[in-house]
Amino acid sequence: MARLPRLVVPGMAHHVVLRGHNGQRVFADDDDRRRCLDALAEGLRAQSIALLAYALLDDEVRLLLVPQQADAIGRLLQGVGRRYGAYFNRRHGRRGTLWDGRFRAGVVEPGEATLQCLCWVDGLPQQRGQAADAAGAWGSAAHRLGLRRDRLVTDPPEYWALGNTPFEREAAWARRLRQGLDPAQAERLEHAARHGWAWGSAAFAAGLADAVGRATAPRPRGRPPRSPAA
Numbered sequence: 001m002a003r004l005p006r007l008v009v010p011g012m013a014h015h016v017v018l019r020g021h022n023g024q025r026v027f028a029d030d031d032d033r034r035r036c037l038d039a040l041a042e043g044l045r046a047q048s049i050a051l052l053a054y055a056l057l058d059d060e061v062r063l064l065l066v067p068q069q070a071d072a073i074g075r076l077l078q079g080v081g082r083r084y085g086a087y088f089n090r091r092h093g094r095r096g097t098l099w100d101g102r103f104r105a106g107v108v109e110p111g112e113a114t115l116q117c118l119c120w121v122d123g124l125p126q127q128r129g130q131a132a133d134a135a136g137a138w139g140s141a142a143h144r145l146g147l148r149r150d151r152l153v154t155d156p157p158e159y160w161a162l163g164n165t166p167f168e169r170e171a172a173w174a175r176r177l178r179q180g181l182d183p184a185q186a187e188r189l190e191h192a193a194r195h196g197w198a199w200g201s202a203a204f205a206a207g208l209a210d211a212v213g214r215a216t217a218p219r220p221r222g223r224p225p226r227s228p229a230a
Helices: 030-047 072-092 112-127 166-179 183-195 202-212
Strands: 013-019 050-056 060-066 104-108
Touching: 013 072, 013 112, 013 183, 030 050, 030 072, 050 112, 060 112, 104 112, 104 183, 112 166, 112 183
Parallel strands: none
Antiparallel strands: 013 060, 013 104, 050 060
16 A cells, blocks of 8 residues: 655644654663754754743653644754764764654644643653653753743643643643543544644544645544445
């Protein structure tokens, strides 16, 4: 079966997954993570991409990005992959590719679906046991909780709508992070990002499919129902 072209829609959020080759670690320590963020910051500026959320996990990078051009995410990650990959190999005396081939990405519907994806990415370091709390996580959660200001991060309108003051928004976000996503919902979100599907309502996926001329959601399992006989 031919691979579908990657679904990238300028002006919309995209949940991006960049994994280490064969599941290997891509960060050995905090110095590595700082260098990766430096490369990411340079690429975001060059490609005019807004970064809504990120998490630097031991074996992968998670991003929620809003590109202005269809090829901007690809150019961003190619640059980060080359620059950081070369640094990592030099520092740790290794050779070969660091990343697991093509990045994965799924388009995210504005509104509640964007908040769900923000919550998922912000919460991943703690969920994976790689941070004791948001303050110690390498990601965007601390920024949205008011624990530190992260110049890389742009808060979307959905976050601003959570309250009229910074305190109200931060408190609302803390509640969402504590609540998290239910396991079934989290699995569907992960599946969408891994396979390049849209994340959001069925109406959103259908409208997007009409606009871009390709499938944006997996087909229902089983055979389609028979049409009634004439």
